[in-house]
Amino acid sequence: MSQSLNLPGWVFWLLGLMLLGMVLLALVAVRRTNGIKRSYFSAPYTLWMVLFTVVPVLLIAYYSLTDANGAFTLDNFKNFWDSNYSVNQLYAQMGPEYAVLIQRGTVNIGILAYSLWMALLCTVICLALGYPAAYFMADREIKIGSTLVVLFIIPMWMNFLLRTVAWMTLLEDQGLINGLLKALGLHGAQLMYNDGAVLLGMVYNFLPFMVFPIYTSLTKMDSRLLEAAQDLGADHLRTFWRVTAPLSVPGVISGISMVFMPSVTTFFIPRILGGGNTMMFGDLIENRFLTEGNWNVGSALSLIMMILILISLSVLRKADPEGEGGGIV
Amino acid sequence: MKRLFKRSYLTLVLLFLYIPIVVLIFQSFNAGKSRAKWEGFSLRWYSALFEDQAIMKALYVTLTIAVIAAVAATILGTLAAIGIHAMQKRPQSIMMTMTNLPMTMPDIVTGISLMILFTFSKIERGYVTMLLAHITFNTPYVILSVLPKLKQMNKHTYEAALDLGASPSYALLHVILPEISPGVITGCLLAFTLSLDDFVISYFTTSPMVQNLSTLIYSKARIGIEPTLNALSALMFLALLALLLTVNHRAGKTAKA
Numbered sequence: 394m395s396q397s398l399n400l401p402g403w404v405f406w407l408l409g410l411m412l413l414g415m416v417l418l419a420l421v422a423v424r425r426t427n428g429i430k431r432s433y434f435s436a437p438y439t440l441w442m443v444l445f446t447v448v449p450v451l452l453i454a455y456y457s458l459t460d461a462n463g464a465f466t467l468d469n470f471k472n473f474w475d476s477n478y479s480v481n482q483l484y485a486q487m488g489p490e491y492a493v494l495i496q497r498g499t500v501n502i503g504i505l506a507y508s509l510w511m512a513l514l515c516t517v518i519c520l521a522l523g524y525p526a527a528y529f530m531a532d533r534e535i536k537i538g539s540t541l542v543v544l545f546i547i548p549m550w551m552n553f554l555l556r557t558v559a560w561m562t563l564l565e566d567q568g569l570i571n572g573l574l575k576a577l578g579l580h581g582a583q584l585m586y587n588d589g590a591v592l593l594g595m596v597y598n599f600l601p602f603m604v605f606p607i608y609t610s611l612t613k614m615d616s617r618l619l620e621a622a623q624d625l626g627a628d629h630l631r632t633f634w635r636v637t638a639p640l641s642v643p644g645v646i647s648g649i650s651m652v653f654m655p656s657v658t659t660f661f662i663p664r665i666l667g668g669g670n671t672m673m674f675g676d677l678i679e680n681r682f683l684t685e686g687n688w689n690v691g692s693a694l695s696l697i698m699m700i701l702i703l704i705s706l707s708v709l710r711k712a713d714p715e716g717e718g719g720g721i722v
Numbered sequence: 723m724k725r726l727f728k729r730s731y732l733t734l735v736l737l738f739l740y741i742p743i744v745v746l747i748f749q750s751f752n753a754g755k756s757r758a759k760w761e762g763f764s765l766r767w768y769s770a771l772f773e774d775q776a777i778m779k780a781l782y783v784t785l786t787i788a789v790i791a792a793v794a795a796t797i798l799g800t801l802a803a804i805g806i807h808a809m810q811k812r813p814q815s816i817m818m819t820m821t822n823l824p825m826t827m828p829d830i831v832t833g834i835s836l837m838i839l840f841t842f843s844k845i846e847r848g849y850v851t852m853l854l855a856h857i858t859f860n861t862p863y864v865i866l867s868v869l870p871k872l873k874q875m876n877k878h879t880y881e882a883a884l885d886l887g888a889s890p891s892y893a894l895l896h897v898i899l900p901e902i903s904p905g906v907i908t909g910c911l912l913a914f915t916l917s918l919d920d921f922v923i924s925y926f927t928t929s930p931m932v933q934n935l936s937t938l939i940y941s942k943a944r945i946g947i948e949p950t951l952n953a954l955s956a957l958m959f960l961a962l963l964a965l966l967l968t969v970n971h972r973a974g975k976t977a978k979a
Contacts, residue, residue, distance in 0.1 A: 407850075412790075415797055435805025435817060438798050438861065445858040446824050449835030452842055526735045529728040541732065543966070548739045550962045551746070554921055554939045555955050558947050559742035562749065562757045569745070597738070658828035661921065665943055675830050682834060682926075692838070695831045706826055 450699075456692035469693035476500035501677065501694070508674040511588070512656035515595040516603075519652045520645065522596070523603035527644070528637075530604075531611035542608065545601050557594050557665055564590055564666070586668035594662040599655060603648040610644025611637070642712070650709050654702055674698060743959070750952035757946075767953040774950050776938065781954065783849065784918060784934040791856035792914040798857070799864025799913075800906050804898070806865070807872040821862045832859060833926030840927065848932045855927040856917045863916065864909035871905035872898075 418437055460466045472478045477498030484491040530538045548556070563569045564584040571581035584590060614637070622632040660675030672680075678698065681691035750768070754761030771777060806817045824832055836855045840847055875898070883893040899906075921936035928937060939951060 412794060415794065418801075431808035432805050432810075432813070434808070435802040438802030438805070438865075439817070439820075441798060441858070441861070442820050442824075445836065445839070445854065446820070449832075449839040450823075450827075452838045453831070453835050456838065522735065526732060529732055532728065541736075544736055545739065547963065547966075548743055549919070550915070551743055551959050552936060552939060552955055553919060554936055554943065555746060555947070555951065556742045558939070558943055559746045559749075562745050563741065565757070568757070597742070600735075600739070654826075654828060658830045660830065661940065675828075678830055678834065682837070688838065691834070695834055698828060699831050702826060702828060 453692045453695050456688050457696045460689060469689045470697075472690050473501050473693055473697060504672055504677050505674055507671070508657050511592060511595070511673065512653050514592060515599060515656045516649055516653045518592070518596050519600050519603040520649065523600055523648065524607055524645070527604045527607035527611060530608050538608070538612070542605070545604055549601060553598055554661060557598065557662055560590075560594055560597065560666060561585065585666065586670050588667075588671060590666040591663045591671055594666040595656050595659060598662065599652045602651040602655075606647035606651065607641055607644040610641045614640050646709050646712050650706055653705065657702070658698065746952050747956045749949055750956045752949060755949065767949040768957075771950045771953045776933075777950060777954060780933050780935045780938040783852075783932060784936075787849075787853050787856055787934065788914050788917040791853060791860050791917045792910050794857045795860035795864050795913045796906060796910040799861045799909060800868050800902070802861070803865045803868035803872060803902075807869065821865050824859060825862050829922035830926075833923040836923070837926040847927060847929045849928070852924050852928040852932065852934070855923050856920065859920070859923055860913035860917060863912050864906075867909035867912060868902055868905040871902040875901045
């Protein structure tokens with residue numbers, strides 16, 4: 394198999410050595426804990442993360458601040474703000490009679506705004522669908538809450554690309570839903586290649602990430618609080634708004650960040666279900682890197698994306714200072 | 723009445739999640755190649771599956787990478803978690819920031835940053851680069867599932883073991899490790915499934931010559947997915963389901979015993 398993978402042999406040796414080194418280090422560490430401080434156990438990890446996370450991020454920053462020749466420039470960020478930036482510079486050089494042609498290009502900003510809008514819609518829909526689901530699952534009357542959690546996890550084992558492609562079968566012009574509509578004597582509808590289809594695909598893929606953290610925060614809640622509220626004369630609705638809802642905030646926050654973040658950057662779903670009619674920020678970045686081969690502009694876009702995500706996460710974290718929401722684990 | 727409403731709501735949500743999977747499994751038994759038309763029951767895609775070189779190769783790549791990456795990430799991550807747990811507050815918070823950074827970074831940025839790293843250091847992209855990338859994104863998840871177990875542990879047990887004459891290495895292996903093993907196993911399984919399902923990071927860190935199942939599916943998605951891929955994922959799905967049921971069954975048995 395290794396020949397067909399078309400790799401130089403030394404790479405395998407290097408890899409084998411690295412793995413061997415890690416195992417040896419683990420053994421030595423365990424054998425000689427007397428000699429080694431336990432905090433040194435994280436040394437291989439630190440080295441690994443510096444090499445494969447910190448350095449790559451610094452490289453992105455480097456590329457975003459340089460031009461094709463490696464000289465320092467801010468043009469890549471200006472290019473984000475004005476997608477016609479380089480053409481406009483040309484017009485400006487050609488003389489005042491061309492100045493009328495200078496016009497700010499809004500492609501990048503437009504795509505960013507569109508992605509944020511779609512991600513927001515997806516998050517709101519996931520919350521609207523997912524909160525009741527989590528709430529009913531956590532309900533003691535239902536009793537099979539933990540089984541239901543497994544039922545929510547199982548679909549995620551199927552490759553998400555295939556699951557998304559399967560929606561094509563349902564939505565396309567000759568697809569199942571249109572077939573069903575026609576069989577009922579109704580007109581078929583164009584369901585694919587529009588915003589609605591993309592949104593559906595996003596909600597479909599990210600809904601479980603909203604349900605799990607909310608479910609976890611609801612099951613952690615002390616049920617005696619509900620009884621106390623009822624004893625003190627609150628009705629169901631009031632108990633929900635004054636007791637349950639505030640206590641589930643950490644789960645909601647965690648769910649929002651777990652849905653919103655991948656939604657902004659998704660690039661497979663819009664490509665398949667949107668059929669290229671829609672472009673999201675993830676597509677844009679991929680396009681700059683792989684289609685145009687413009688690493689500098691691509692890096693600037695990635696950096697902007699990263700900063701946006703970090704800002705929104707820190708805003709969300711403000712709302713949940715103790716970080717109780719937790720993840721899926 | 724209220725209970726009926728709750729149940730039907732949950733059923734509807736689950737139905738929404740399962741419809742594409744049911745469609746997919748149906749397609750894998752369809753005699754025809756068409757996506758929407760049912761042309762009779764057939765197992766031809768299942769037999770075609772094992773003769774398809776591209777799919778078999780992608781399956782091999784996916785599985786080996788998932789296993790190696792999960793094992794490497796588990797070793798790296800468990801050691802790291804023990805180390806981080808023993809640290810002073812300052813270095814501990816630095817390590818946690820470094821652990822959280824890749825988890826908050828969008829996949830596409832992680833993938834691209836690694837692609838830049840590999841191209842920059844003139845390493846040809848392929849199997850090894852994909853493996854390195856998978857170990858990188860898996861390790862933080864292992865750490866985050868092991869750390870809570872370390873925190874829950876009563877630290878006096880370790881000291882007691884030392885007082886009773888155990889060497890630190892003996893105490894580590896026989897006192898700490900058994901205590902944190904549920905976290906280690908969770909982390910390992912999580913790493914395995916994440917690696918199995920990853921598309922974005924693999925896409926940027928491999929070459930078209932070396933594809934895992936996700937990138938193979940992606941390259942075929944626009945031309946049209948062959949039912950053989952549906953057959954494969956139906957099989958993998960069933961295998962995972964069987965695994966889950968056996969694990970559950972076993973757990974039930976040991977709980978009773």
